[in-house]
Amino acid sequence: MPINIPNELPAKEILESEKIFAIDDENARRQRIRPLRVVILNLMPKKIETETQILRLLSKSPLQLDIDLMKVSSHESKNTSKDHLVKFYENWDVLKENYYDCMIITGAPVEEMPFEDVDYWEELTHIFDWTKSHVLSTMHICWGAQAGLYYHYGIHKYQLKEKLFGIFPHELCDEYDFLTNGFDEIHNVPHSRHTKIDEKELAKEDRLVVLSRSKKTGSTIIVTKGYRQIFVMGHFEYGVDTLAQEYFRDVNAGKPIHVPENYFPNDDPHQRPILTWRSHANLLYRNWLNYVYQTTPYHIEKIEKAPLYQGFREDHGYAQAFRKEDDE
Template sequence: MPINIPNELPAKDILESEKIFAIEDASAERQHIRPLRIVILNLMPKKIETETQILRLISKSPLQVDIDFMKTESHESKNTSKDHLVKFYTNFAELADNYYDGMIITGAPVELMEFEEVDYWDELCKIMEWSKTHVMSTMHICWGAQAGLYYHYGIQKETLPEKLFGIFPQELVDEYDFLTNGFDEIHYTPHSRHTKIDEKALAAEKRLVVLSRSEKTGSNIIVTKGYRQIFVMGHFEYGVDTLAQEYFRDVKAGKPIHIPENYFPDDDPKQRPILKWRSHANLLYRNWLNYVYQVTPFEIEKIKDMELYHGNKDQHGYARAFKKD
């Protein structure tokens, strides 16, 4: 099934060139099914690039998915045209009455700042609180994952001695977990960050489960037992050349940066990188969308009356949903 995207979104031409079926609003309205509703809070500076990367993964599901793009009012983007933001993005306040099967909160280049110093932190906290009653499952990415772990569980981030930068093998902790079903025992994930989470605090938080990790990166995929919140420390959505662009940008700017690990063949920046995380990226997003499709009520506004019974799963691995008493 296709993804349903806003009319004239720039990502549409790129996706179609990759043989990905995307339809616009008018065509989707003629289909008599309830598609999944996903909202993307895009905090990355290059919004069009991030849109394309995430939509590429969402499109791999057999389900039809409607997409809304959310932005904060408390921050003005300097790297994306105002016309694009006005045309395709909606402020949180205007979406606050909506209910969604899933939400994605992206990373942001603010990790060396204290959370409370980020100009949109207060608004982001309101959005994360809202997601608990208006979204069935929220996926947080990189800094978005660090922010979510801090807001929901008080888990702090720590500054690394040097940037964690490259493609790192991750060990699967539970090969039978629904979200990582189909993963190899070792999978690769791009990382590009200056901070890490407090692993001791994470281990002490019994409401969270680590699905994959490595000694180099620490925990990589973290979830609540009912998948209402998912925290991905790396960037499964990255394209093959994303780290190369970051590397050459920093080299040109004279910033301290090392060659991304396990990325360029023979660590030679003149050679084209090898894309070795795509299949697991597709699996992660397909499993996630399949999960929210299984558990979200058809009348989506009933999310507000539901809670996931943590710690119980049926024989197929689905977390069961129950109405509150």
């Protein structure tokens, strides 16, 4: 949450330069509060496991969140009961008239296929377009991030020689960025994928900023300058046992798989792994929700007016313009 300080306090300018939320008395008195509306497009086969992991992180924020769960209509899930899907999920066609402060698009186990060969690709492209007018900030995860970068920016993926699998240390690219504010300079992120984006194509795209990367995994947290779009290549949401479950699943199926790197103590699968990324996962999601809370319009339908590539980080008038419109 932001701190409310006198407008003329000398510390205000310093805090703003460090990308710390500070609002003056006038804006604080004028603020109106409502729950943030969040929609999760869950493309994973085991939907209950994925939704639990994501909701666990969202719940760490002190903000009140209203959650909708979305599924695609052009693909039938075989690993989640129909009763659960009918009870808790809606198709995009049902939700597309809604506006949301935040959206999360998960990964999917289709990364080795060309994007256009995925059976729900056409529907997903409609959803990608819809987010630009109906969602203030969309976080794409793993394959969802690769798909989003490909569709919005033409950034391709390519096949790795072996699966990128384990917990990898990452370097922070900007210690004062809002989204990663409070991160250690080195932070761990789980990865589990067979593909990687083209870093040369990414470097040519000046609408995107890299916040976290490593030599082994490449760029991991990528954002537009106003956080309308966030692309996370790793799995901050993973629980301590997730990679172990994937490893033993593949071993039992006779698939070629190496022990996940930097995960089991002494690389011994018989030892319980240690959770080394939880604090940064919580911080990432808290920072994201806090940012959206400060910048979203009170009248949520005004989200469609928000600029796609420019925001509070570079233009402090962005959030104030929404508040002025709301007052009127």
